[in-house]
Amino acid sequence: MITEADKEHIRRSWKLVIPIAETAADLFYKKLFELKPDYRGLFPEDMAGQKSKLVRMLSFIVKSLDFPESAWREEVSESEDLLLVLLALGRRHQALYHVPREAYGSVGEALLWTLDYGLGEAFSPPVRAAWTMVYKAVSTTMILSAAALEPDRPLEAAFGVGQAAIESRLKVIGMDEIKPGATGPGTDQRGKGAVQ
Amino acid sequence: MSAAERIAVMEGELEGIDLVEVLQVVGIGRQYTGVELRRADQTPLGTLFIKAGKVVSVVAGPARGRDAFFQLFQQVGNEARKFFHVFRMETPHELPEPVGSLGNLLIEALARSKNGTSTQKTGVQKTASGVLPRVAAVPQVEATAKGALHSDAAPSSGLSRPPTPPSSRQKPAGAISSPAFPAFSDKALAPAARGPSANDVVARQGSPAGTGTARAAARPGGLSSDDSRSTRERIRGGGGGPRPVVLGVVSPKGGSGKTTISLNLALSFARQERSVILVDGDINGDVLSAIAARQRATYGALDVLLEKVTYDAALLRTVLPHFSIMPALGEELPDTAELLSDHSGGWQKLLRQLSAEAEIVIVDAPAGVFGGTLQLLGGCTHVLGVLQAELIASRSFGMLERALGLIPVASRPQVVGVVLNMLQSRHGASVRVLQDACAHLPRGWLLDTAIPRSDAFLEATEEGLPLRMLDDLNPPAVSWLFDTLASEISARLELEVAERKPRQLLV
Numbered sequence: 001m002i003t004e005a006d007k008e009h010i011r012r013s014w015k016l017v018i019p020i021a022e023t024a025a026d027l028f029y030k031k032l033f034e035l036k037p038d039y040r041g042l043f044p045e046d047m048a049g050q051k052s053k054l055v056r057m058l059s060f061i062v063k064s065l066d067f068p069e070s071a072w073r074e075e076v077s078e079s080e081d082l083l084l085v086l087l088a089l090g091r092r093h094q095a096l097y098h099v100p101r102e103a104y105g106s107v108g109e110a111l112l113w114t115l116d117y118g119l120g121e122a123f124s125p126p127v128r129a130a131w132t133m134v135y136k137a138v139s140t141t142m143i144l145s146a147a148a149l150e151p152d153r154p155l156e157a158a159f160g161v162g163q164a165a166i167e168s169r170l171k172v173i174g175m176d177e178i179k180p181g182a183t184g185p186g187t188d189q190r191g192k193g194a195v196q
Numbered sequence: 197m198s199a200a201e202r203i204a205v206m207e208g209e210l211e212g213i214d215l216v217e218v219l220q221v222v223g224i225g226r227q228y229t230g231v232e233l234r235r236a237d238q239t240p241l242g243t244l245f246i247k248a249g250k251v252v253s254v255v256a257g258p259a260r261g262r263d264a265f266f267q268l269f270q271q272v273g274n275e276a277r278k279f280f281h282v283f284r285m286e287t288p289h290e291l292p293e294p295v296g297s298l299g300n301l302l303i304e305a306l307a308r309s310k311n312g313t314s315t316q317k318t319g320v321q322k323t324a325s326g327v328l329p330r331v332a333a334v335p336q337v338e339a340t341a342k343g344a345l346h347s348d349a350a351p352s353s354g355l356s357r358p359p360t361p362p363s364s365r366q367k368p369a370g371a372i373s374s375p376a377f378p379a380f381s382d383k384a385l386a387p388a389a390r391g392p393s394a395n396d397v398v399a400r401q402g403s404p405a406g407t408g409t410a411r412a413a414a415r416p417g418g419l420s421s422d423d424s425r426s427t428r429e430r431i432r433g434g435g436g437g438p439r440p441v442v443l444g445v446v447s448p449k450g451g452s453g454k455t456t457i458s459l460n461l462a463l464s465f466a467r468q469e470r471s472v473i474l475v476d477g478d479i480n481g482d483v484l485s486a487i488a489a490r491q492r493a494t495y496g497a498l499d500v501l502l503e504k505v506t507y508d509a510a511l512l513r514t515v516l517p518h519f520s521i522m523p524a525l526g527e528e529l530p531d532t533a534e535l536l537s538d539h540s541g542g543w544q545k546l547l548r549q550l551s552a553e554a555e556i557v558i559v560d561a562p563a564g565v566f567g568g569t570l571q572l573l574g575g576c577t578h579v580l581g582v583l584q585a586e587l588i589a590s591r592s593f594g595m596l597e598r599a600l601g602l603i604p605v606a607s608r609p610q611v612v613g614v615v616l617n618m619l620q621s622r623h624g625a626s627v628r629v630l631q632d633a634c635a636h637l638p639r640g641w642l643l644d645t646a647i648p649r650s651d652a653f654l655e656a657t658e659e660g661l662p663l664r665m666l667d668d669l670n671p672p673a674v675s676w677l678f679d680t681l682a683s684e685i686s687a688r689l690e691l692e693v694a695e696r697k698p699r700q701l702l703v
Contacts, residue, residue, distance in 0.1 A: 001220055001223055001249065001297075001298060001299030001302065002224065002249075003299065065224075067226075067248070069249075069297075071248075072226075072247060072248035072249065072250045072294070073247075073248075073291050074226075074248075075226075075287060076226045076227070078227070080226075081225055081226050081227050082224050082225065082226070083221065083222065083224050083225025083226075083227070083229070084205075084225065084227065086224075087205065087206065101602060102598070102601075102602050105598065105601045105602065136605075137220065137221070137224050140217055140220065140221055140605075141221045141224065144206065144217065144218070144221050145206060
């Protein structure tokens with residue numbers, strides 16, 4: 001589980017990333033394509049928008065985790081709920097983009113490498129452990145949502161009335177776009193898309 | 197939604213997905229979320245409600261609250277098949293005081309586990325920061341020239357900042373890892389690298405390592421050294437029973453000697469009076485080829501996976517009472533669709549059944565670490581890597597870590613060690629593999645025992661026998677190394693060892 005101490009490490013270290021987020025995104029994709037050259041074809045030629053999406057998604061994750069334990073009773077909207085957003089994102093990656101499961105490992109490796117490279121000594125073992133824990137929670141949620149997805153079940157059925165709000169959130173984060181005509185691993189004729 | 201309305205979020209079978217994983221995922225949500233657990237016949241085992249990492253309420257039969265939480269964990273462990281249904285509901289107007297923090301309750305559930313078997317089912321270990329899956333899912337990376345992104349000093353590109361002074365964690369920029377072992381770092385898969393004894397906290401619960409003359413009983417259920425029963429009886433006997441060991445023998449490269457290692461290691465374990473089942477996980481049926489007995493197989497593991505026969509019908513007995521072999525295939529080759537389908541669930545079930553029959557189950561995996569190997573590794577508790585002492589093998593060996601990272605954390609096996617095989621001490625390239633392995637494999641992975649290349653293996657294959665059985669009175673010298681290897685692995689697994697009897701040389 002993500003502890004209060006983990007949340008604090010995440011919050012503080014993310015503050016250090018924000019001012020140089022653009023460079024961090026550059027490094028992240030550089031590392032990802034180094035690890036998986038095939039993934040380059042899944043993204044648009046111009047990566048500026050993609051990098052922005054990455055930073056917004058990470059910001060959303062950090063913000064979603066940033067609440068005191070004492071606030072557990074407080075209500076949050078469906079579109080602000082990290083679990084629901086990640087489940088929707090995971091199903092989208094599975095149903096539309098056909099992202100292979102192993103991609104989560106490569107993305108995680110690229111993310112930790114970027115943070116390690118960028119934060120220097122600030123990326124201490126506890127900070128690394130916290131980010132590892134958070135990414136593990138994120139990727140497990142997305143993988144689990146994909147694993148539990150029934151092939152013919154519409155996405156809406158899983159989220160009921162909250163689906164529209166969650167889709168809006170994905171749009172805000174920039175995770176709703178499908179790149180037309182993309183080919184390569186993880187895509188097929190039903191939904192060719194970008195690994196987000 | 198109305199207060200009583202349930203909105204399904206996800207559902208599935210707890211097969212390859214662990215209850216702890218499901219709860220950890222639900223725990224990151226802030227909505228009022230229910231997790232209902234059901235038996236195979238869909239009758240309910242119980243229901244938990246979770247919100248923002250707090251367990252709000254638990255019901256399991258007549259039990260409520262904390263008792264119900266722990267009862268649910270126990271019941272789930274006892275059921276062969278169980279299903280989970282996650283749903284959302286409107287938050288009640290008045291939320292009660294929570295049963296507790298989900299993380300703390302999971303840790304306590306772990307602490308209450310009485311034996312290692314239930315531990316492996318829940319798949320949790322205690323760490324400084326809470327509850328973690330057994331092996332890190334995300335490969336860790338080497339430190340490089342750090343600080344390039346640090347906001348207080350980085351230039352606009354973020355790349356030209358001079359590296360910080362080197363430390364023990366650092367390597368020059370670009371030197372992500374060793375060319376020979378490209379995917380490993382000294383911290384990669386760190387929990388497994390420490391070895392299973394340090395890793396499996398539940399296995400140690402209430403069971404301190406043997407001390408003094410009692411070399412045995414390092415594990416729960418192990419008996420004291422004054423027990424008069426034989427080792428095998430002790431393995432079978434008592435308490436919650438020993439931790440099952442299902443050892444997958446794997447290598448990213450074909451022809452590394454997995455079958456030879458598996459066969460001869462199995463024999464050495466059997467000669468130590470341990471009950472052993474050797475399973476051929478390779479559809480090519482190399483184990484029976486090695487002992488020139490392909491025609492002896494009526495049924496094989498694949499027939500069991502396809503539920504054509506029960507596992508006992510596929511076991512071949514050997515001349516050693518504690519040693520059986522399950523071939524990969526029987527008389528009939530299954531059709532292509534059956535061969536290509538995913539047997540992950542079947543492997544988990546089969547290996548679980550076999551681990552109840554023998555102290556050690558050794559699975560000779562197919563070449564490579566993906567595909568069929570990945571399917572069966574989910575049913576293994578441990579992995580033995582075989583590293584051929586040739587450069588091409590060392591270059592691909594990093595794939596082992598990547599493959600392990602793809603297995604769900606709850607069912608991911610631990611690396612018990614890596615054995616260097618076919619070492620040619622007079623050949624520089626072969627020795628360099630040993631040097632690289634010493635330098636770059638995660639600490640603790642490389643076993644002390646290395647197997648040299650030897651003509652004796654050709655003779656044994658010609659005779660269709662394991663090495664040690666070539667000549668009882670004068671076995672090939674290299675055959676003793678498998679006894680050494682078995683002892684080294686036994687020690688890492690903390691298997692019971694028979695008490696050393698007092699001896700003297702002179703009458």
